[in-house]
Amino acid sequence: MKAPDRTAAALVVVFVVFVTGGFFLPSWAVSLLIVSLARGLVALGLMVQFRSGLVSFGQALFFAVGGYTIGLAAIKLKVTDMIVLPLVGAAAGALLGGALGFLMRRYREIFFAMLSLGFSMLFYGLLVKTETLGSTDGFNIPTPTILGSRLSALAMRTLLYDLTVASATAAAFGVQWYLGTILGRLDTALRDNEVRVEYLGYAPARVIHVQYVLGAALAGGAGALTAMAVGHIDPTMAYWTTSGELVFVTILSGTGSVLAPFLGSLVFSVIQTYALQYAPQIWQMILGVALLAIILHLPGGLWSALERNRARA
Secondary structure: OOOOHHHHHHHHHHHHHHHHHOOOOOHHHHHHHHHHHHHHHHHHHHHHHHHHOOOOOOOOOHHHHHHHHHHHHHHHHHEEOOOOOHHHHHHHHHHHHHHHHHOOOOHHHHHHHHHHHHHHHHHHHHHHOOOOHHHHHHHEEEOOEEOEOOOOOHHHHHHHHHHHHHHHHHHHHHHHHHOHHHHHHHHHHHOOOHEEEEEEOOOOOHHHHHHHHHHHHHHHHHHHHHHHHHHHOOOOOOOOOHHHHHHHHHHHHOOOOOOOOHHHHHHHHHHHHHHHHHHOOOHHHHHHHHHHHHHHHOOHHHHHHHOOOOOOH
């Protein structure tokens, strides 16, 4: 069996396990998984950029754009359908990513990272200064509906969880397909030698632009899912610390598989949750030490440990 076939089979198994487990998990665990899987969606887009040697420190820009777009759509346009809103958030992220991509495609390394961070902080400043968007407090999002019906809070939470699992699975399948295309296979080639890619007749700028739009769309959809789960949006979604967490999750995960970002995000969420619960005064220190230890022992990310065990077997 080929590697893509194994990945597809693993995705199907994980999908069934997560959907089934949602009926038995407590409410707090379901909420944790929704946010964790949404963060994994953003890390999935960052993973594609990592494979080309690019690091975006401004991915929170698209994460916030997705959240604020569905918030405005729900309040101003009365669009509250749970299935439609993530698509709206992803579309908003993709459109903005497509526009900014014409500039971002020209830069590499630290210039790419700092320019992306600059755009994110510019949007953060705009949100903080805009009173109609709630300024620093943000605003609440109306309770989502499903096919025009408003169900109980427990039913809506379960449906949102299933939608998040389905979205994460579909995105993983999509990225797996992309990595098998010509553009996807050029990722590591760009990282190793961009000049040779040009000699082969391909445009590196085009590949980077596609990656940027893909990451923006995934982040926008993840922002929409997170906003629906939390029920509130505020400018911290666009702040640099949010981007830093997303980059950290991607480094923690590794780039060996489309499953890696979700594994890394889940580990990050578990450590963060228990550190907050048992040591609220020093939870950031505990989180940093724990994650630093993981990275020092597994410089290739958590997925590298699984690959190492499989190689031994």
